[in-house]
Structure formats: C-alpha cells, structure tokens
Amino acid sequence: MPLSLFEGALGGIGLFLLGMRIMSDGIRTVADDRIRRVFAVVTANRIYAVLFGMALSLSLNSASAAVIFSIGLANGGVLTVFQAMSVLAGILLGATLTLHLPVIPYGFVAAPLVFTGVLLKFFAHRRRFVNAGSLLLGAGLLFLGLTLLEGSFRPFESHPFYGVFNGVFFRNPLLAMLFGSMVSCFVQSALSSAVIVSSLVSSYHINTTIAGVMMLGGIPGVTAIGGLASIGGTSVSRRIALAFIVISLISVLPLVALAPNLLEMINDWGVVDLYSGAHLPGGAEFNQLAWMHTVASLLAALLMTALSGYVSRLAVTLDSHNGNGVVPQPCAGYLDMRILNTPTLAIEQAHKEIVRMMSIASFMYADAREIFFNYDARRAETIRQHEQVLDSLNHEITAFLAALARSTTNPEIRYDIPSMIQTVTDLEHIGDKCEEILDCIVARKEANIFFSEEAMNDIRRIATEAGASLGYVVELVTQGNKPDAEQLRNLKNGVRDTFDDLKRLHFERISAGVCPPRAAMLFNELSAAFTRIAELSWNITAVQGRKSE
Numbered sequence: 001m002p003l004s005l006f007e008g009a010l011g012g013i014g015l016f017l018l019g020m021r022i023m024s025d026g027i028r029t030v031a032d033d034r035i036r037r038v039f040a041v042v043t044a045n046r047i048y049a050v051l052f053g054m055a056l057s058l059s060l061n062s063a064s065a066a067v068i069f070s071i072g073l074a075n076g077g078v079l080t081v082f083q084a085m086s087v088l089a090g091i092l093l094g095a096t097l098t099l100h101l102p103v104i105p106y107g108f109v110a111a112p113l114v115f116t117g118v119l120l121k122f123f124a125h126r127r128r129f130v131n132a133g134s135l136l137l138g139a140g141l142l143f144l145g146l147t148l149l150e151g152s153f154r155p156f157e158s159h160p161f162y163g164v165f166n167g168v169f170f171r172n173p174l175l176a177m178l179f180g181s182m183v184s185c186f187v188q189s190a191l192s193s194a195v196i197v198s199s200l201v202s203s204y205h206i207n208t209t210i211a212g213v214m215m216l217g218g219i220p221g222v223t224a225i226g227g228l229a230s231i232g233g234t235s236v237s238r239r240i241a242l243a244f245i246v247i248s249l250i251s252v253l254p255l256v257a258l259a260p261n262l263l264e265m266i267n268d269w270g271v272v273d274l275y276s277g278a279h280l281p282g283g284a285e286f287n288q289l290a291w292m293h294t295v296a297s298l299l300a301a302l303l304m305t306a307l308s309g310y311v312s313r314l315a316v317t318l319d320s321h322n323g324n325g326v327v328p329q330p331c332a333g334y335l336d337m338r339i340l341n342t343p344t345l346a347i348e349q350a351h352k353e354i355v356r357m358m359s360i361a362s363f364m365y366a367d368a369r370e371i372f373f374n375y376d377a378r379r380a381e382t383i384r385q386h387e388q389v390l391d392s393l394n395h396e397i398t399a400f401l402a403a404l405a406r407s408t409t410n411p412e413i414r415y416d417i418p419s420m421i422q423t424v425t426d427l428e429h430i431g432d433k434c435e436e437i438l439d440c441i442v443a444r445k446e447a448n449i450f451f452s453e454e455a456m457n458d459i460r461r462i463a464t465e466a467g468a469s470l471g472y473v474v475e476l477v478t479q480g481n482k483p484d485a486e487q488l489r490n491l492k493n494g495v496r497d498t499f500d501d502l503k504r505l506h507f508e509r510i511s512a513g514v515c516p517p518r519a520a521m522l523f524n525e526l527s528a529a530f531t532r533i534a535e536l537s538w539n540i541t542a543v544q545g546r547k548s549e
Helices: 001-029 033-042 046-061 061-075 082-098 107-123 127-149 160-164 171-189 190-203 206-230 235-257 261-267 283-321 336-341 342-375 375-406 411-448 455-477 483-509 516-549
Strands: none
Touching: 001 061, 001 127, 001 516, 033 046, 046 061, 046 082, 046 283, 061 082, 061 127, 061 206, 061 455, 082 190, 082 206, 107 127, 160 283, 160 375, 171 190, 171 206, 171 235, 171 283, 171 342, 190 206, 190 283, 206 235, 206 261, 206 283, 235 261, 235 283, 261 283, 336 342, 336 375, 342 411, 375 411, 455 483, 455 516
C-alpha cells in the first residue's frame, strides 16, 4: 500500500478514535433529565427503539457512526441494555435502507459539526453550551475520521489493498466474509461497501456468490466497530457490543452457506432497486448485493429484538455477581415510575439501587486506596467513571424517592424515605472524597513529590481504619442488620485516635524541616479525605440504626 494511502488510513482511524472518546464524554455531561426523558419516550418499547435506530442510521448515513453513538448513549446511562439492543437492530435496518434510498453523505456534516463544536467548547460561557460543544466536536471529528478513512480506500478498482489479498480471500466463502467485514470496518458505509464489491466483480472477475458473501460479511464488520467503541467504556456497554457481534455472526453464517440459493431466490423474486444512483457500477450486480445485505440485516435485526430481554437480564445478573469492581451501567436498573402505585415494591426497588450504589462506592474506595501505593492509569479512569455513576444514581434515586413520597400515604414508607435519601447523599459524597484522593495522587505524581516512609505508613494506617468503617457499613446495609453499638464505638475511636496521631507526627516532621510545604498540604488533604469517608460511613450507620428501631 502506498505511503499516502497508509497515512490516510492511520489518520482516519486516529480521528475516529479521538472523536469517539470526546463524543462519549460529551454525552455523559450533556445527558440531563430532560434528554433522558426524551430518549426514554423514543425507545419506550421495541418498535419505537427500532424506529429510532433506523432514523439514526439514515440520518448519519453510516451504520458504524450510529453504532458508536448508541454505545456512547449506553456508556452515558441514557440507554439501558434492553433499549440499546433494539436500537442497534434498527441501525442494521437503517443501514440496509441506505442501499435503496438516496441519502446525504455523512462527510457533508463533518466540517460544520467540528466548527460549531469548537465555537461552543472554547468560546461559550455557559457550561451547558460548553458540554454541547464537546459533543458536537466529537461527532464532527468522528465523521471527519470516517471520511478520511473511506477516502484512503479509493479508487475502488485499482486499490493495492484488494490486489494484495486477491489470491487468498476471493476463493473461500468464510475468508470472503472476513474480507467483507474488513472492508465494512474501513469504509464505514454499507453503500460504499456495496460499490467496492460491485467494482471487484468487474475488475477481478469474482463470481456473484463470493461477492454476495462479502456483502454478508459487512454485518459483522459493523458490529466489530461497536466492539471497538465499547473499549474503555462500562462493562454493560462491552456486553452489549459482544451480544451484537455474536448475534450478527449467528445470523450471517447460515446465510453464507446458503448464498448461491439466496442469490437465485433474489433473481426469481425480480426485486427492483429503489436507489436512483445510476452512476453506480454493475447495476444488476449492485441490486443483488443490496438485497443480500437486506436479508441478512432483517434476520439479524429480528434476532436482536427478540433476544433483547434475555441479554438485558443476563447483563444485570452478571453485574450483580462480578465482584471485580468493573464500571456498571451509569443509570438505575430497578427504578420505574410505573411501580409508584405499589409503594412496597417501589421502596424495595429503591433499596436495591442503594445496595448497588454502596457496592460501587466500596469498589471506588478500594481502587483509590490501591493506586496511592501502586499507581495505575486504568484504575484512575475507573474511579472517575465510578464517580459519574454515583452522581447519576444519586439524582435518579432521589427523584424516584421524592415522587414516591408524594404519591404514597403509607406512614412507614414515608418515614423511611428521608433516611434513604440521606444514605444516597452520603454515598455520593464518599465518591466525591475518593475522587479528591485521586486528584491528590495525580497532583503528587505530576509534581514529583515523594512522601517519606513514615508518611506513607501513616496514610496506610488511616486508609485501613477508614476502609474498616466503610466495609462495616457495606455489610450492614447489604444485610439490613441493626448496627452494633460497641463495634461502631471501636471503629470511631480507632479512626479518631489514628487521625490525632497522624497530626502529631506530621507536625513533628514539619517542625524538623523534613516535610516540604507542598508535600505537607497534600498529606493534610489526603488524611482529611480518608477521615471524612469514615465520618460519612458513620452517618449511614446512624441512619440504618434509626430505621431498625
């Protein structure tokens, strides 16, 4: 491959990944309650979600871009697993419609999106506009990367990429499907993939059966982009992407074996292509390839929609048993305003979300304590993602409990609601303190500040005492037990004595001149943050004690 083509491909992939990351972060910051309600309405059931996916794919003229956007919505907690699976099914249907209907190329909107995003991100004064600018800038860079990537694979007839693999991929159906998946990943558009395969029919004299198999491979190629988009995201988004890939393969592999018969059926049906682009090469061949893609997309979409409920339940089950601190879906999975008419069920579902929130806070604290002694950039990113999850859950659970308080007259439930709201708020504050600890660790690392062995041991002591308090609360809330007064008193005394001892030893080091001012400030901030986490844990314990009375 010539160097210019290689550079174009690398540049397109780089812009694509950068835009994907910026857009995903923008979705998290922009998605407020109103936006979540809008998406909840347009994806209220399977049919609406499929229609939304079709509209998204058609408007972007790129199934890959639509998949990335949907995975970003799942990362941001805007879409649940159930909704995302149906939306992805609609995206496959929208992608195949671009083969039959004239649409606007996504490259036309790339430059305006980048320009508007830059203006809002760097010149707007309101935070909402700045966040919207990040979203638009990420989308524009993503489309620009797709345009550059697709452009690097033109001209279709003489591109060296296809000549290199001529003797390998064009003689075996499974390898031809793999080649079609590669092309789909590179050009990002079903229409462009069909044009390329049609050109190969003319240029390399491959038969229509192999060409049809290549078009079938375009479906797994689109799903592979979803897997790429889920890297670095939440565990739920990765499971959505994995289910997307598996279901597409289950749909396509039988059709690969039946490709000759399927082509004969398409010819017997005498279907007419609706696309008005007479300039496309090999009109009859293009029509056959388009309908091959359509059949595969319909089958994959049906399976995706039918299995969306099962995949959703499986993702929730895995989240509740993984035990490894991976980032869960940043939205409430148990809350539904329709159950407010059953207050007992509603309060139980809210309790499940609080237990989930408690587990996230515990994992977040464990990561923060661990990276203080052994820094890991991936753990640091996980902490920040956990904080976004806690913020989202705090808002959703509080709003749900407030609505429950307005709708119920049950005195016991109305008595429990304030204590549950207080617990949710304290858990969110624990997340804030963990993020403060991370900020101190990052600042210490960037400034090349080193603590003495005595100072490190002091931090280890206070972190252990705070962790014991948080662990006790996690066990208490999870099992619903009444707190033991003697055990709680010992935990409090342990933290307070350790903190007082830390202050005394720290003052001695400062007086001896062995502790620089910047290091002294970071030490104070870290010890105070760990102590505050213990105090917030005690607050939750006190609330749990009042509920048990």
